[in-house]
Structure formats: structure tokens, C-alpha cells
Amino acid sequence: MAYLLVLSTLFGALAHGYAAPGACSGACNLHDPGLIRRDDGTYFRFSTGNRISYASASSIQGPWTGRGSVISGASSINLPGRDDLWAPDVYKVNGLYHVYYSVSTFGVQNSAIGLATSSSMEPNSWTDRGSIGVSSDTSKPYNAIDGNLINNNGRWYMSFGSFWNGLYQVEMNGDATQATSSAYHLAHQPAGAHAIEGPALYQHGGYYYLFFSAGVCCGYDRSRPANGEEYKIKVCRSSSPTGGFIDKTGVPCTSGGGTVVLESHGNVYGPGGQGVFNDPSLGPVLYYHYVNTNIGYADHQKLFGWNRIDFSSGWPVV
Known part of the structure; x- marks a missing residue:
């Protein structure tokens, strides 16, 4: 029976053209992973909650x-949700490790992106730096969560966004602690619930490849979305990190464009909350969370997944 189950899982994955997620052992239950490798070769992985x-x-x-929690108490950002932080992103900036986090509650725009820093990432070494100057309320066209940092020729950019009018970006200062520009548009899904x-x-x-999650993220154990409307990972690309993103068919990302990179297959359901990491042994790796349908659909049952990605065609292929 176990042999047949393995064959069934592998066939389901291959039929859709996707490899099964890479192996994970130890603490593998999480939501919205962020990944980095310290100079001594130790991997650190951050997640919501x-x-x-x-x-x-x-x-x-x-x-x-x-290893515990990054923030020892509630965030210094005085908004609802300050003791239940979301969607971390991690980056090394000028010798200091930065973890960006979101302060919000589900389904609202009363949100902000904060920052904690550490020189080592060891427990009790983190300093909460508070808001990076990216926030939202009902007067804004975006929701200020899901921050992601990138460096381009010495300049720092923070991308963010969830639902409403989609994904936005700001330029950051030289140590990537504060936004220095107003937000400009990267991507939007005009149809349905955005x-x-x-x-x-x-x-x-x-x-520059703009990966993003599209579809319904959560609560699959309570209400399953219509087939194909669950989380999936899409991508657009541009020769600039600040705009002009299009999908493989040429549709602008600001007009609903997005080429699917990874979606439900086999016993993998609703992959998303992704990042991309350049592993010294494996090369580019797409990492994400997903539901294993053989285990359960609840949010607390989501697992850490990863796959190597191939850019040889000009577009990422799992």
C-alpha cells in the first residue's frame, strides 16, 4: 500500500510537470517562510506567528x-495585531541582519511594516526598530503587509501589498531602515477579489522576476475554494526592479498578468507565501508553504516546501 501511495504521489506531480517538494525534517510546520544563510553556513528560517x-x-x-521569537514582546508599532506578527522577510544589510514583519489583522488595511535587526540572529539578540515608514489605512489603495527587500546597484527597494489595488514598492534609505519615496504600482489583479x-x-x-501569490490563502479546513482558486505562485519579469513587469504572454502585471510557476499538484495543495533563495549547493531555490492533503488542510498544518528552479528558458521552471 505504501509503495502504491508513493507511486500515486509521484505520478500526480509529474503529470502536472512539477517535482515534489524537497525534503524537510524537524520543525517543518509554518506559514509564510523567509530564508537566509549565515556566513558560517547555518540556515535560518523565519515565519508568521x-x-x-x-x-x-x-x-x-x-x-x-x-530558536524562539524575533520580538520578545509586542511590536513597538501601536496597531491591532502588534503581538501576532506576519510575513517576515530577511536580508543582510551592511553586516546587519534585517527581519521585516507585518503588523495587521486579517482582511483590513490598518497595517504597517516593521523591522527588527541583529548582528548574529541568535536568540535574544534582536532589536525592534519599529516602523519603516510604510503603512496603510482606508485612504490608501494598498495594504502595507508582506514586505520584501531587494538591492539593485547599491539602492534598496521594498515591495509589498495584499489584495486591494495589488502590489507596490518604495525606495529605501542607504541602510534599508526607512522608506524614502512614495509608493508606486507593480502589479494588480483587476478581476474578482483582487x-x-x-x-x-x-x-x-x-x-528581475516578480514572484507573487494569487488566490485564496487560508482556512481550507473550514471552506475550500472552488477548484483552481486556491493559492498558487505566479511570476512576471522586467529589465528593471521598479516596474514594467509582464508575464510570459506579454500581459502587464498591472493588468492581471502572471505566469503560473507552481500550483496544486498531487498531494500538494495551495502553495504560496514564497521567496527565492540562491543556495550555494543547489542554485536558485523557490521556497514556500503548502498543505499536504494526506495530513490536513488547517493553517497550522501547513508545511515548508522548496524546489530548485531552472531559468534556462528565461522563465522560472520548478
Whole structure:
């Protein structure tokens, strides 16, 4: 029976052209992962909940060991949700590790992006720096969550956004602690509920690839969306990190464009909350969370997934 189950899972994945997620051992339940490798080779992985949970491992496969929380108490950003922080992104800036986090509550625009820093990422080494100057309310066309940092020729850019009018970006100062520009538009899904969020920019060759999650993210154990409307990972690309993103068919990302990179297949359901990491051994890796339908659909059952991605065609292929 176990042999037949393995064959069924592999066939389901291959039939859709997707490999199964890479191996994960240890602490593998999470939501919205963020990944970085310290100079000594230790991997650190951050995730939503517990005031930004984090774990470490000797490789991307694990075994992952919990290291506690980034923020020891509530965030210094005085908004609802300040003790239940979301969607971390991690980057090393001028020798200091930055973890950006979101302060919000589900389905509202009363949101802000904050920052915590550490020189080592060890427990109790984090300093909460508060808001980076990116916030939203009902007067804004965006929701200020799901921040993602990228460096381009010494200049820092923060992309963010969820639903409403989609994904936006601001330029940051030289140490990537504060926004220095007003927000400008990157991507939008005009149809339906505008279900687009979680931008993740990655440079490869002469292009900047804007990965994002599209569809219904959560609560699959309570109400399953119509087939195909669950979370999936899409991408657009541009020769600039600040705009002009189009999908593989030439549709602008601001007009609903987006080429699917990874979607439900086999026992993998609703992959999203993604990032891209350049692993020294594996090359470019797409990482994300997903539901294993053989285990359960609840948010707390979501798992850490990863796959190598191939850019040889000019577009990322899992």
C-alpha cells in the first residue's frame, strides 16, 4: 500500500510537470517562510506567528530546530495585531541582519511594516526598530503587509501589498531602515477579489522576476475554494526592479498578468507565501508553504516546501 501511495504521489506531480517538494525534517510546520544563510553556513528560517518564529538548520532540508521569537514582546508599532506578527522577510544589510514583519489583522488595511535587526540572529539578540515608514489605512489603495527587500546597484527597494489595488514598492534609505519615496504600482489583479499578495523580487541574468501569490490563502479546513482558486505562485519579469513587469504572454502585471510557476499538484495543495533563495549547493531555490492533503488542510498544518528552479528558458521552471 505504501509503495502504491508513493507511486500515486509521484505520478500526480509529474503529470502536472512539477517535482515534489524537497525534503524537510524537524520543525517543518509554518506559514509564510523567509530564508537566509549565515556566513558560517547555518540556515535560518523565519515565519508568521509567535511574534515571528524562527528556526535554524545545517541545510535547507533540516533538521530544523526552533530558536524562539524575533520580538520578545509586542511590536513597538501601536496597531491591532502588534503581538501576532506576519510575513517576515530577511536580508543582510551592511553586516546587519534585517527581519521585516507585518503588523495587521486579517482582511483590513490598518497595517504597517516593521523591522527588527541583529548582528548574529541568535536568540535574544534582536532589536525592534519599529516602523519603516510604510503603512496603510482606508485612504490608501494598498495594504502595507508582506514586505520584501531587494538591492539593485547599491539602492534598496521594498515591495509589498495584499489584495486591494495589488502590489507596490518604495525606495529605501542607504541602510534599508526607512522608506524614502512614495509608493508606486507593480502589479494588480483587476478581476474578482483582487487576490494577489506577497511579492518576492529575484534578479537572474538580465531580468528581475516578480514572484507573487494569487488566490485564496487560508482556512481550507473550514471552506475550500472552488477548484483552481486556491493559492498558487505566479511570476512576471522586467529589465528593471521598479516596474514594467509582464508575464510570459506579454500581459502587464498591472493588468492581471502572471505566469503560473507552481500550483496544486498531487498531494500538494495551495502553495504560496514564497521567496527565492540562491543556495550555494543547489542554485536558485523557490521556497514556500503548502498543505499536504494526506495530513490536513488547517493553517497550522501547513508545511515548508522548496524546489530548485531552472531559468534556462528565461522563465522560472520548478
